[in-house]
Amino acid sequence: MIDEKGILFILSGPSGVGKGTVRKALFEQSTDLRYSISMTTRAPREGEVDGVDYFFKSRDEFEKLISEGQLIEHAEYVGNYYGTPRQYVEQTLNEGKDVFLEIEVQGALKVRENFPQGVFIFLIPPSLEELKDRIVNRGTETEEKVKNRLLAAKEEIDMMDAYDYVVVNDEINHAVKKVQSIVSSEHCKRERVANQYKKALEE
Numbered sequence: 001m002i003d004e005k006g007i008l009f010i011l012s013g014p015s016g017v018g019k020g021t022v023r024k025a026l027f028e029q030s031t032d033l034r035y036s037i038s039m040t041t042r043a044p045r046e047g048e049v050d051g052v053d054y055f056f057k058s059r060d061e062f063e064k065l066i067s068e069g070q071l072i073e074h075a076e077y078v079g080n081y082y083g084t085p086r087q088y089v090e091q092t093l094n095e096g097k098d099v100f101l102e103i104e105v106q107g108a109l110k111v112r113e114n115f116p117q118g119v120f121i122f123l124i125p126p127s128l129e130e131l132k133d134r135i136v137n138r139g140t141e142t143e144e145k146v147k148n149r150l151l152a153a154k155e156e157i158d159m160m161d162a163y164d165y166v167v168v169n170d171e172i173n174h175a176v177k178k179v180q181s182i183v184s185s186e187h188c189k190r191e192r193v194a195n196q197y198k199k200a201l202e203e
């Protein structure tokens with residue numbers, strides 16, 4: 001059978017590396033990807049909108065979603081739950097459309113167990129100092145939260161070998177171009193396999 005499902009792309013990496021920035025720039029250029037909006041128990045930051053940036057949930061609501069199997073993965077990250085809604089992802093892939101997740105590392109590794117055919121991209125900072133500067137300068141975290149996110153970052157960076165691609169986010173336009181070329185090359189691979197399959201059927 002030719003796999004006519006969409007491709008699941010997973011962009012992951014430590015907090016503050018620039019995943020959201022790269023994803024937003026990518027989506028300004030690629031209309032064919034569908035972004036899966038995550039659920040979280042974290043409080044909204046200034047300017048964040050429910051249903052756009054995240055679906056904001058209480059802990060009870062989130063735990064109910066877990067127990068009902070409504071998430072394809074979830075993780076507790078620095079004191080809050082984050083998770084990916086099952087229905088949106090599965091339905092969109094079944095419609096043949098590509099889905100793009102932007103999630104942290106524990107969650108990405110769980111997705112890998114259930115969607116081994118997904119394309120896993122790890123974004124790394126040019127250095128840990130630069131990572132710290134980016135989190136601090138974003139101005140969204142208290143000093144303690146910055147510390148906890150940096151501690152998590154060191155462990156997360158150790159997991160990069162589990163990914164299909166590693167992209168350095170040195171300069172934003174370079175990183176976006178690299179992610180775009182990964183998306184295009186995965187499409188070419190998929191088409192090549194489909195063509196080989198069709199040819200084999202004709203023979």
Ligand SMILES: Nc1ncnc2c1ncn2[C@@H]1O[C@H](COP(=O)(O)OP(=O)(O)OP(=O)(O)O)[C@@H](O)[C@H]1O
Binds near residue numbers: 014016017138170
């Ligand atoms: N290539 C870059 N060069 C300099 N600054 C950058 C670059 N990419 C992102 N930034 C800045 O770094 C900060 C963190 O970026 P962003 O919020 O996109 O990170 P993130 O990985 O999505 O973080 P989190 O996982 O905490 O949501 C932002 O202020 C952003 O403007």
Ligand SMILES: Nc1nc2c(ncn2[C@@H]2O[C@H](COP(=O)(O)O)[C@@H](O)[C@H]2O)c(=O)[nH]1
Binds near residue numbers: 039082084105107
């Ligand atoms: N495992 C998951 N991680 C997710 C999901 N959505 C976002 N995230 C990641 O959580 C951290 C913290 O995010 P922040 O918005 O509080 O800075 C970051 O690495 C996100 O990418 C998800 O559905 N599952």
